Amino acid sequence: MLTLHLTNGDSAASALARSGLPGDIVSWRDLLHDGPVPPDDDLGAFHRVRAEFLASRGWSNIAAAVTDFEQRDARLEDVGAGDEVVLWFEPDLYDQLQLIQILARFERRAPSERPRLTIVPADCYLGPMLPEKFAPLYAARRAITSDDLVHGGVAWRAFTSTTPDDLLDVTNRLDREVTARTYTSDDRVRLPHLVAALRRQLEEYPDTDAGLSRSERQLCEALSPGTITLGKLFAAHQATESWVWLGDLSFAWYAERLSDCAHPIVVHTNGSRVIAPLRDTDGRAFWERAVQLTPFGQDVVRARADVVRANGIDRWIGGTHCTNAQYWRWDARTQRTELFPRP
Numbered sequence: 001m002l003t004l005h006l007t008n009g010d011s012a013a014s015a016l017a018r019s020g021l022p023g024d025i026v027s028w029r030d031l032l033h034d035g036p037v038p039p040d041d042d043l044g045a046f047h048r049v050r051a052e053f054l055a056s057r058g059w060s061n062i063a064a065a066v067t068d069f070e071q072r073d074a075r076l077e078d079v080g081a082g083d084e085v086v087l088w089f090e091p092d093l094y095d096q097l098q099l100i101q102i103l104a105r106f107e108r109r110a111p112s113e114r115p116r117l118t119i120v121p122a123d124c125y126l127g128p129m130l131p132e133k134f135a136p137l138y139a140a141r142r143a144i145t146s147d148d149l150v151h152g153g154v155a156w157r158a159f160t161s162t163t164p165d166d167l168l169d170v171t172n173r174l175d176r177e178v179t180a181r182t183y184t185s186d187d188r189v190r191l192p193h194l195v196a197a198l199r200r201q202l203e204e205y206p207d208t209d210a211g212l213s214r215s216e217r218q219l220c221e222a223l224s225p226g227t228i229t230l231g232k233l234f235a236a237h238q239a240t241e242s243w244v245w246l247g248d249l250s251f252a253w254y255a256e257r258l259s260d261c262a263h264p265i266v267v268h269t270n271g272s273r274v275i276a277p278l279r280d281t282d283g284r285a286f287w288e289r290a291v292q293l294t295p296f297g298q299d300v301v302r303a304r305a306d307v308v309r310a311n312g313i314d315r316w317i318g319g320t321h322c323t324n325a326q327y328w329r330w331d332a333r334t335q336r337t338e339l340f341p342r343p
Contacts, residue, residue: 004023004083006088033245091193104152262311
C-alpha cells in the first residue's frame, strides 16, 4: 500500500518530511487565487493556462511550470484502490482552493478506483510546526466521505465558473450545511474551513464602494495614516486576516497593480511607480522602499473615487474574467455580487 501525503507548498512539505511519518510527500504549489483558473477536465490545457500566467508574472517559466504540474498530477494518478492519500491543508484561502481542486479530481474517479482519502484536522499553520507535532495530527486524521467529495467538486466547479453566481450559491448552501467552523469544535467534520475561504475569495471582487478588492483595501487602509515601507505594509496587511494566505509575490503584484495604472493609488515617496521584483532577483531593496497614497488614493480610501471607473479592469478571479465590458463587484453589506455595467 502506498501512502501519499499532499500539502500546500514547500515549507509545509519540508516540515512534514522532518516528522518521520511514513509515505511520500507532494506539495501542490499553485496560488490559485491569482490568475485564470479554468475547469481542469483537460489537464494539459489547464497546465498551459496556469503556466502562462505564472510566466507572465516572472514567477516561473512556461516549460518549468508545465513540467512541475505534470509531475505533481502524475503522482495523483499513481494512487488507487488500496492506497491512502493524506490531505494536509491549512484553513486559509490558498490551501482551501488547492484542497477543493484535489477533491474534485478524486470525485471524478469511479468509487472502486479511489484510494482511501483522509484529512488531518489542522486548525493551524503547518509550515512553522515542530516535527513532533505532526504525528498527533496524523493519528487524528478523518476519513473523507463521498459527501465531502461532492462538496469539493461543486465548490471547484463554482470557483472555475465564468461568473461568480455559482460560487456565491455554493458558499451560501455550504454555510447552511456545514455548521462547524473548526475541527476542534466537532470531531466529525472534515471541511470546516471551506465556507470562510470561499467567502474570502468572493471578497476579492472589486467592492461596491470604491472598486477595491478586500486585499487592496487592506493595503490602502494600512497606508492611510502615512508613509511606510513595503515590508511593513505587507506585515500590516497580513495582520488584518483571520488566516494569512497571501504570499509576498502576490502582495508585490497587488501593490504594482495599484501603482502602475492611469490613475495611481500607491506610489513611492519620490512619486515613482511601484514595480514588483521578479522571483529570482534580490527583492530586499523593494521591501525597504517607502510608499504612500496619492491624493487620488486618499479619495479612494474614503470612497470619494472609484478605482475601476478611473482605471478600468482586466482581471481573472478563478474562472471569471472581469473586463470593462462585464465585471462583478462584491457588496459587503448584502454579501452578494453585482453585475456591472448594470443591465
